[in-house]
Amino acid sequence: MAKKKRRRGTELVDAILTAAWEQLQAKGYQNVTIEGIAAAAATTKTVLYRRWPDKAHLIIAALSKFGNLPDYQAPDTGSLRDDLLNLFGQMAALLDRLQEETLRGLLADRIQHLEFGEIFSHLNTGEQLKGLIQPLLDHAAARGEISHADWPDRVVTLPGVLLLNEILGQQTLTPAAQTEMVDDILLPIFLARPAQ
Amino acid sequence: MAKKKRRRGTELVDAILTAAWEQLQAKGYQNVTIEGIAAAAATTKTVLYRRWPDKAHLIIAALSKFGNLPDYQAPDTGSLRDDLLNLFGQMAALLDRLQEETLRGLLADRIQHLEFGEIFSHLNTGEQLKGLIQPLLDHAAARGEISHADWPDRVVTLPGVLLLNEILGQQTLTPAAQTEMVDDILLPIFLARPAQ
DNA sequence: GAATATAAGATACGGCCGTATCCAATTTAG
DNA sequence: CTAAATTGGATACGGCCGTATCTTATATTC
Structure with a gap:
């Protein structure tokens, strides 16, 4: 039996x-x-x-x-800009992989339909991306490239917010978008002159 | 008949x-x-x-x-910071109204469950919020507070992205959050010294 | 080790989704 | 004015959701 x-x-x-x-x-x-x-x-x-x-x-x-960010290689290229671009580039590669591997051919489906708050709180409050950003800032500060490495939470999570927004809104993460986010938004913040 | x-x-x-x-x-x-x-x-x-x-x-x-942003009063307070805070404040008020009016008591429901891409493309590509931000920048530029008013699209839509992220993630828009977004993120960008 | 509590598993239900099919009103073409 | 083409409306279907109820296996307690 x-x-x-x-x-x-x-x-x-x-x-x-x-x-x-x-x-x-x-x-x-x-x-x-x-x-x-x-x-x-x-x-x-x-x-x-x-x-x-x-x-x-x-x-x-x-x-x-199971969905841990796989095999991410911490850059430390010597410049904050390159570090950030490198990070974004790896995310773009990951995205490509996901769209082939995960949704193997069959479906033109996307992550797109997960629900809002869930993802946001997962990605933002979860330390995931934040943990990737902080080291970059530490390096840059050590090099003297930026004045300090202890930025407000909201600033440290900003790259993640930008990435998410881009991917969800455009369903892609083009190189152009990556450099724009870095040069137009992130660098100006990190390199801003001290409060006047 | x-x-x-x-x-x-x-x-x-x-x-x-x-x-x-x-x-x-x-x-x-x-x-x-x-x-x-x-x-x-x-x-x-x-x-x-x-x-x-x-x-x-x-x-x-x-x-x-039907869901047009209602009775928005363009600020022009004389400083970009106050303009931005004013804008955010009006958004917070709107949010409060929505949570009472729209979801009249009964439900602790939220916009939260709309789906991703839809909202994003609607809010970001749609000129909605962008149309609110641009005038603020024009004023600031006219006053000489910022060096120019023609920022990349991605920068102009950033306030909207921040707002959306905040509301969806935290389901609220506190005054603290508002000032942080303005002071830690937006102002550093708009006031950044020219590319060096 | 028996009695009790806890949690798994089975089944059933009403409700809505999204699609297909058919019919009927209204518009358009001739 | 009639025939054809559109488009609205009705109905039915299989599928999944989310809940409730009941039973039965496993853990816990005494």
Whole structure:
């Protein structure tokens, strides 16, 4: 007779998040369904709804677990401008990869349809991008290129905000956009003369 | 016997958008349904889906028609900083009004759940906020406070991006946030010394 | 180790989505 | 004025959502 083993707690959550991640890879956010994830994880909707209020939260949980920014190489090129451009460039490359790998051919789908607040609070309050920016500033300050490295939170997260806005709005991240963001917005702030 | 008049084209669209707007006011985005709007407009889903691909687009259309930024008073206080703060302050007031009026008590709902790209392209490419910012810059330039008024598009739309990010992420727009955005981000850009 | 509490899993429900299909009113072409 | 082409309207369908309810396996407690 068949064994009736029941997964619980962490084990179950892991199975669900893994299934969610795979579904996301295979189908894209738009086409992922809660029921589909439940089925793929060999459980039922009920269990998922007991833990996450909706698809967005579930996917965010999966992203948090598996969707780490991969193999990012901290630049330190010797100039803040180049560091920032390098960072943006790597993001653009990542975006390209995502659009091929994650949504393998089939769908012209995008991250586009995640819901607002979720993503924002995830990316901004989460230290993700902030952790990438701060070192660049530390380097620049050490070189004397900028006057100090302890900028307000809102400034440190600004590159992330810009990136997000660009990607979501334009669905792409062109080199032109990258240099504009750096030269027209970020550098003027970081290089601004002290308050007068 | 009853008349069987059929609305067409513009007349029909107007009726639908009006219904959509009213539903939005009454129920909030989250709880608005396509079927509900169709019913309220005395027509059917089919007709709506022939014109708009999904709820987001329909609501955006309604917003474009009825959701104009109301009674905005151009500041011109004599300093760019005060102009910007004034603008942000009016936005905060508007936000407050929306959260009471539009979502009348009942729901702790928010704009939050509109979908990404839609809103972004609407707010950023649409000239809405840009049209508010440019005059401020013209004034400042005329006063000699800033060196020029013809900034890159990306810079002119930045205040809007910041506002949107703040509202969507934090669901509020505190005075502290306003001054930080102005003093830490916008002013440093506009007052930056010429490229060196 | 039995009793109790907790959490998983199954099932069912009403509601809305988005599409397809068909019919009927109104416009346009001839 | 009639025929053809549009476009609105009705209905039906499968699919998923989100909730509620019930049962049954596993953990916890005594």
